[in-house]
Amino acid sequence: xxxxxxxxxxxxxxxxxxxxxxxxxxxxxxxxxxxxxxxxxxxxxxxxxxxxxxxxxxxxxxxxxxxxxxxxxxxxxxxxxxxxxxxxxxxxxxxxxxxxxxxxxxxxxxxxxxxxxxxxxxxxxxxxxxxxxxxxxxxxxxxxxxxxxxxxxxxxxxxxxxxxxxxxxxxxxxxxxxxxxxxxxxxxxxxxxxxxxxxxxxxxxxxxxxxxxxxxxxxxxxxxxxxxxxxxxxxxxxxxxxxxxxxxxxxxxxxxxxxxxxxxxxxxxxxxxxxxxxxxxxxxxxxxxxxxxxxxxxxxxxxxxxxxxxxxxxxxxxxxxxxxxxxxxxxxxxxxxxxxxxxx
Ligand SMILES: [Zn+2]
Numbered sequence: 001x002x003x004x005x006x007x008x009x010x011x012x013x014x015x016x017x018x019x020x021x022x023x024x025x026x027x028x029x030x031x032x033x034x035x036x037x038x039x040x041x042x043x044x045x046x047x048x049x050x051x052x053x054x055x056x057x058x059x060x061x062x063x064x065x066x067x068x069x070x071x072x073x074x075x076x077x078x079x080x081x082x083x084x085x086x087x088x089x090x091x092x093x094x095x096x097x098x099x100x101x102x103x104x105x106x107x108x109x110x111x112x113x114x115x116x117x118x119x120x121x122x123x124x125x126x127x128x129x130x131x132x133x134x135x136x137x138x139x140x141x142x143x144x145x146x147x148x149x150x151x152x153x154x155x156x157x158x159x160x161x162x163x164x165x166x167x168x169x170x171x172x173x174x175x176x177x178x179x180x181x182x183x184x185x186x187x188x189x190x191x192x193x194x195x196x197x198x199x200x201x202x203x204x205x206x207x208x209x210x211x212x213x214x215x216x217x218x219x220x221x222x223x224x225x226x227x228x229x230x231x232x233x234x235x236x237x238x239x240x241x242x243x244x245x246x247x248x249x250x251x252x253x254x255x256x257x258x259x260x261x262x263x264x265x266x267x268x269x270x271x272x273x274x275x276x277x278x279x280x281x282x283x284x285x286x287x288x289x290x291x292x293x294x295x296x297x298x299x300x301x302x303x304x305x306x307x308x309x310x311x312x313x314x315x316x317x318x319x320x321x322x323x324x325x326x327x328x329x330x331x332x333x334x335x336x337x338x339x340x341x342x343x344x
Contacts, residue, residue, distance in 0.1 A: 004325045006066045043185055061297060068337065071113065093129075113140035138170055159214075176190065213256045
């Protein structure tokens with residue numbers, strides 16, 4: 001039986017009433033047809049209605065051949081913790097509980113991924129709740145939190161926890177990315193260019209700062225094939241090879257090995273992006289053991305079948321195709337799907 005696990009799919013129950021987080025009209029959303037328009041921090045944004053329609057998501061995904069979905073909601077915790085009078089941990093908890101509620105309605109084929117801020121030590125408590133009693137399968141973290149990237153010393157306690165407990169980590173760019181104040185308020189550039197480069201900055205900083213030397217067993221999946229990481233990785237390598245002699249200590253590259261070494265040691269990617277040549281490159285660079293199927297369905301209401309067809313057209317061996325479609329995700333997130341398939 002063939003399976004397809006979509007590790008990258010979002011749901012938000014934003015239509016629910018009330019204002020439990022006391023954020024009032026901060027997002028200033030206006031209805032446009034079935035969608036919602038907002039311009040938080042000056043970034044014009046359309047939220048497609050599919051994001052809030054879980055039943056529709058399930059139907060469309062099943063029609064595309066997807067048999068299992070990992071649900072997350074990466075944006076609101078980071079955005080609203082800046083505005084809400086409630087603590088950031090309460091804000092995260094609110095949105096994590098919403099994901100827990102929705103996956104509980106489809107327990108056979110969905111599981112949740114939770115959001116916390118790795119830069120706040122007390123969020124480890126929320127991470128433990130999610131990975132314990134709540135039953136989530138991993139943490140879906142934004143690549144920068146209020147502009148700070150995740151290699152900062154403030155996140156060391158979190159990375160130590162994630163490494164010790166083998167917590168699967170999925171990194172995803174935030175709603176308002178790096179460079180948002182530099183002419184990104186047109187043509188959806190914040191979403192189309194800024195977000196992949198937020199992921200790129202996060203991954204590059206984690207590699208170059210030596211974070212993966214400090215926590216060598218960390219295993220991290222990057223959304224959107226690593227954002228813009230692959231076109232930049234040769235530059236990271238030559239920067240390292242040329243050395244930093246004469247530069248101030250804080251500016252010098254710290255990692256012990258050639259930056260590209262860490263790709264197959266600590267990183268994984270999903271295939272979301274709708275661009276077959278990038279998927280081919282991801283498979284070549286990371287290898288078929290480190291590439292997982294993901295669609296971003298919900299906020300990106302493109303039929304997930306398009307991503308299925310991109311993988312099918314790669315010309316992979318049946319074994320490698322299964323790895324990309326579900327076996328890698330099964331192992332990375334410990335979903336227990338291979339046991340399910342065994343005849344009883
Ligand atoms: Zn996404």
